[in-house]
Amino acid sequence: MTRLSGKTAFVTGGAGGIGSAICSRFAKEGAQVVAADLTAEEAPSGNISSLRYDVTNEEDAKMAFETLLERWGKLDILVNAAGIEIEKTIEETSLEEWNRIFAVNVTGMFLTSKYALPLLRRSAGASVINFGSYDGFIADPGLTAYCATKGAVHALTRAMACDHGPEGIRVNAICPGYVDTPMLQSFFRDAGDIDSLKQSVRDVHPIRRYGTPDDVANLVNWLASDEARYATGQLWVIDGGLSAQVQQMKL
Amino acid sequence: MARLKGKTAVVTGGRQGIGRAIVEALHAEGAAVMTCGRGARPDELGPSVQWVTADVSAPSSVEALKCAAVEAFGSLDILVNNAGIQIEKTVVESSDADWDAVMGVNAKGVFLVCRAFVPVMQQSASIINIGSISGMTADPAMALYNASKAFVHGLTRSIAVDHGPDIRCNAICPGWIMTDMADAAFAQAQDPAAARRDALKRHPAGRFGTPDDVARLALWLASDDAGFASGQCYTLDGGLTAASPLNPGLF
Structure with a gap:
């Protein structure tokens, strides 16, 4: 399978749980990939190069895409996967924390997209994939600022699709539900031991399991590919059916 | 208070529960109200509320209801499609008779009543359909009910689009009442x-929720205060569907 051969991809949060699964999948599909993250780790494959990259730093974005313009001359796929969460209500959240999460989850997406655009225009079929969340639609308790950033991502996604569709750039958001990553385990920390919670978590999902980074990478891969050439401006929920249901009362 | 003085209203399914609460609320605000149900007039129904024995799933019955309303009121300002039934089954368990019963009342009934009454409704009239949160997210083993309520939401938008500006049409989506x-x-x-x-x-x-909670929203939608509200499905569920169904604190 080399559905992405000849394509170039830039993935922020590329060392994270979901981001690294996306980079591996892209490489397997034949794309050249830059995995951009705060720490540049050893690249696992010849098609993946690591880049030390802070999404909140405008200079990092300028430099990265200047370099890529020289190296590749174009960018076909941009995945904005960098994100953090803060598990607090608004009263518990300091202004500094609020600004920090918006800087990473929203401003970072803005800056990376802004400087990637000139390269994306040079692609024969560019695809931008932003990370929203099902939390942008319905709330998890004690996750206020995170929910708010994801709602902003959803609006940003539609707005970018509107502005850059005529230039041949598609923009979509993926809205994952519960995916087994370090971020999820952190969310469950206060509710008890993750192992004891696993069955309960599975049971709330219509498909009786929670997601894996590969489940998400499968959808990213499709949206990045030319098969998705008519898909733009949409929010793609992938959550094992979790948000299709009304609250599950214990009847 | 007589916010609806001089207005006329028909409410289907006024024998009990939400329908009865809406009948009483409209009546208390000065509207002349006619309601209906499949059985005989309930004893405790206020003497000035008119009762027609009618089955909304039967075209001849709906025609008779319309004739009674036109004879009593001349024309109509407020129509509330509240009559509904539920059957607790999955798709596989549901028989043809179940389909006829649920879709007959919840879907065809709303269609028949709207088709009969729209031509006799006044300028600045208001149609209020009772949808459900189950029309947007699924309750388990309520397949036909969930689908019938999604129909109500779709028809609500169509009536608003086709029959504005004279008629406003909205749905109320109650949660657990x-x-x-x-x-x-x-x-x-x-x-x-x-x-x-x-x-x-x-x-x-x-x-x-209580039936009175729903009646208060119906009252607002019926009133001229809601003059710019049309084509919407308003959720009234105490916040239930704003939260994720996965709540670790409740495991």
């Missing part, structure tokens, strides 16, 4: 008291 229907659900639980506590914790409002 304490009626005999909801009581029966708790009674079936293994531990009814625990089930009730669990269900309450899933409501940010800290309580279930």
